[in-house]
Structure formats: structure tokens, C-alpha cells
């Protein structure tokens with residue numbers, strides 16, 4: 001008999017979405033230049049250098065797919081990758097590093113704001129926060145912006161390999177406390193490390209769950225889910241109900 005945790009891990013591994021193909025689709029400078037809206041999209045956003053491109057590669061299982069750099073502000077375009085021919089991962093430029101932007105203000109690329117607010121096939125945003133840091137104003141402000149604009153998101157605390165687990169947990173608790181007032185139900189949060197692969201199963205599980213829901217909504221029973229385009233529901237999915245003070 002397997003110990004309970006091990007058994008759960010094996011079960012979740014067996015059901016995890018399998019990535020059979022991951023290819024670069026295009027780089028778009030703005031929303032208008034993004035490709036057709038036929039496939040569900042899952043996007044990564046967060047402060048420059050938080051690890052968006054690295055996490056995308058870790059989920060895709062391909063190290064060189066999105067370009068990674070120790071230099072903040074590296075990703076400058078909306079980079080779109082097609083996964084299993086049926087959904088997309090979107091690597092967005094980070095906030096907090098735009099030249100000329102005021103320090104500590106969640107000013108970010110106008111194209112990114114347009115994409116997050118108006119992309120109809122955007123299903124979910126992974127909002128990345130560095131797990132080794134106490135809550136940063138710029139991140140708190142950005143999460144407020146996501147909430148105010150009704151963008152569906154989950155939080156992902158990155159680079160857990162760099163700090164002790166107790167520090168990670170303390171920083172997550174402090175962050176959740178900072179944003180608690182804006183939500184009836186706190187947003188889901190996850191941890192990950194692109195270095196160790198920690199969190200991969202959980203995050204792919206989130207994607208799989210949404211893809212299953214989209215499939216169910218579109219009433220499709222594909223014989224080969226890898227080769228059929230997924231019909232999107234008419235309106236984009238929203239996150240949990242928000243209890244907004246404004």
C-alpha cells in the first residue's frame with residue numbers, strides 16, 4: 001500500500017494534462033496584432049524578473065521555448081505559444097520596469113492592459129509574485145487592478161527554491177492578508193519553482209480543469225481532443241465573485 005500522499009501524487013500525475021506539442025505561435029506588439037480568438041488562452045503576468053517566461057517553459061516542458069534572462073524587462077512583446085494544438089500560453093511583458101515609469105507604481109505596458117481587459121478568449125491569468133519577498137506595493141496595486149477590471153486570475157508564488165518554506169508561507173499569508181478586503185472569497189494561490197519543477201502538476205491541473213469546463217460548455221465530444229479546435233463559450237470566463245469596496 002502506498003502512503004496516502006504518495007498515492008494522491010500518483011493519481012494527480014496520471015490525470016495531469018499531457019503536453020504533446022508546444023510551439024511558438026507569434027509575438028504581438030498589441031491586442032490588434034494578436035492571432036484569432038479561436039483557442040483558449042492562459043497568460044502569465046507579474047513584475048519584471050519574477051519568472052514568467054521560466055514558468056511557461058517549465059509547464060511546457062521545454063527549456064528554450066520562451067526566452068529567459070536575468071535582466072529585468074526582457075520580454076517586451078505579447079508572446080504566444082500553442083499547446084497541444086488546442087490552447088495557448090501567453091508570455092506577457094512584466095510591469096515595474098518600463099523605462100521612465102515611476103518606481104513602485106504598477107504602471108505597465110499599455111498593450112498588456114488592453115490584452116488583459118479585452119481579449120475575449122483569455123480564460124485565466126497566472127499572476128506571479130516572488131515568494132521570497134514580503135508584500136510589495138507594486139504587486140498589491142496590480143492585483144487590485146486585476147480585481148477592479150474583473151480579470152480572472154490565480155496567484156502563483158514563484159522561485160520557492162530560493163527561500164526556506166517557512167518564509168514562503170509567511171510571505172504568502174502576509175500577501176493574502178493585504179488583498180483580503182477586495183474579495184468575498186480569496187483568490188486561489190499556488191507555489192512553484194521553475195528550477196525544481198515544483199507546482200507543475202497543480203498549475204497544469206488548473207488548466208485542465210478549465211479546458212474540461214470549456215469543452216463541456218461547448219457540448220463537444222471530440223474523438224481526438226488533440227486535433228480539434230475548442231469552441232469557446234460566447235463570453236469570457238470570470239473569476240470568483242468580488243466584493244469590491246469601490
Ligand SMILES: Nc1nc2c(ncn2[C@@H]2O[C@H](COP(=O)(O)OP(=O)(O)OP(=O)(O)O)[C@@H](O)[C@H]2O)c(=O)[nH]1
Nearest residue numbers: 048049050051052053054069070073074075094194
Ligand atoms: N532560482 C530560481 N530562479 C528563477 C526561477 N524562475 C526564474 N528564475 C530566474 O529569474 C530570472 C528571470 O526569469 P524570467 O523567466 O526571464 O523572468 P520574467 O518574469 O519572464 O522577466 P521579464 O521578461 O524581464 O519580465 C532568470 O535569471 C531566471 O533564471 C525559479 O523558480 N528559481
Ligand SMILES: [Mg+2]
Nearest residue numbers: 052053074075
Ligand atoms: Mg520574460
